[in-house]
Amino acid sequence: MFKALVLDKSPEFAAAIREVDDGFLPPGDVTIDVDYSTLNYKDALAITNRSPVVREWPMVAGVDGAGTVRESSHPAWRPGDRVVLNGFGVGEKHKGCLAQRARLSGDWLVRLPETFTTRQAMAIGTAGYTAMLCVMALERHGLEPGEGEVLVTGATGGVGSVAVALLSKLGHQVVATTGKSAEAPYLKALGATVVMDRAELSAPGKPLQKERWRAVVDAVGSHTLANACAQTRYGGAVAACGLAQGADLPATVMPFILRGVALLGVDSVMAPLALRNEAWTRLARDLDASLLETITREITLSDAIGTAHALMAGKIRGRVVVRTAD
Ligand SMILES: NC(=O)c1ccc[n+]([C@@H]2O[C@H](COP(=O)([O-])OP(=O)(O)OC[C@H]3O[C@@H](n4cnc5c(N)ncnc54)[C@H](OP(=O)(O)O)[C@@H]3O)[C@@H](O)[C@H]2O)c1
Secondary structure (H helix, E strand, O other): OEEEEEEEEOOOEEEEEEEEOHHHOOOOOEEEEEEEEEOOHHHHHHHOOOOOOOOOOOEEOOOEEEEEEEEEOOOOOOOOOEEEEEOOOEOOOEOOOOEOEEEEOHHHOEEOOOOOOHHHHHHHHHHHHHHHHHHHHHHHOOOOOOOOEEEEOOOOOHHHHHHHHHHHHOOOEEEEEEOOHHHHHHHHHHOEEEEEEOHHHHOOOOOOOOOOEEEEEEOOEHHHHHHHHHOEEEEEEEEEOOOOOEOOOOOOOHHHHHOOOEEEEOOOOOOOHHHHHHHHHHHHHHOOHHHHHHHEEEEEHHHHHHHHHHHHOOOOOOEEEEEOOO
16 A cells, blocks of 8 residues: 545545555556655646646646656666656646656656756756756757846746756856745845846736847746747747746737747647756756755645645745655
8 A cells, every 4th residue: 555645526626645555556567666746836736626637537646756666567667767757647647646656657757867866856846847948948049148137937936946046057147036025035046146026027018128138937927928028139039838827928929020039838748758858967967956955845745735725825935845755
């Protein structure tokens, strides 16, 4: 028997820590002992039943997991291998990793870089790996250090915190926007040179505004993304990955057709394996492990439901790792 955070709808929604056995696990060619999972925005949406993230019931929550292979019939994986899983519909339509054990497809797994513990892998999690994907997308568009200010929105969140730390370590001048003014010292410690009140970007704005940003990592969407595009310099790029303010995009085409601004969509869930491996290799190289510790707090499986509600209420800073052992 092992513990899992089970979401059920029979017919009322309920989230609970339950003792289950291997018969509860879905089909898959690799079974892993999960050391750590994490709470991403999407996990919190699922656990609090805020939006239709879960598509099969009952579900085990947890879009991310890191641990050790226990059993494998997949040619790439052997017992004892250390692996990390992000997305691929896990925790949405395939039972997830907020559990002591998970059964997954070997095709979804990434080998954990030597430099990371399983705890560090989950301190990064989908949020941090998505931040890396955003930085890589901006680099593919030509972003180099020393070219001007790079804006990060939703900066005290998981994606935002890791994006600030990464961009700063890579030598960029990072401007962080936040709704939590008291967290300015935290953002400066991560490497932000300027901290702005998110209210400056979150209200409806003009289609074209004063040019400021060389590049943007946006985890927020809605008016914030529209204003970020309207303030991006000629030829700059905006990596859009989130919707914390809203899924709408109340913008015009003006920044794109008059300033050649590029809007780069970033998806972590179905990103191909080659891109994932590159992102994890880059994280091992470019993310300061001591800053990762500053960003992270640890909870246990039994704290996860309460913490998911706090995350939805905007009360959590940075990343939350979930230890599966009691
Ligand atoms: N595309 C992908 O594959 C992918 C992967 C991971 C995450 N995401 C998305 O990225 C977003 C961030 O994820 P996360 O895990 O970093 O979540 P998170 O830790 O909850 O961070 C979200 C941050 O957004 C800011 N925020 C919240 N409500 C806001 C509002 N109404 N207006 C403006 N800002 C607001 C807050 O930062 P401040 O208090 O500092 O302003 C908050 O900390 C989510 O929408 C998530 O779904 C997408």
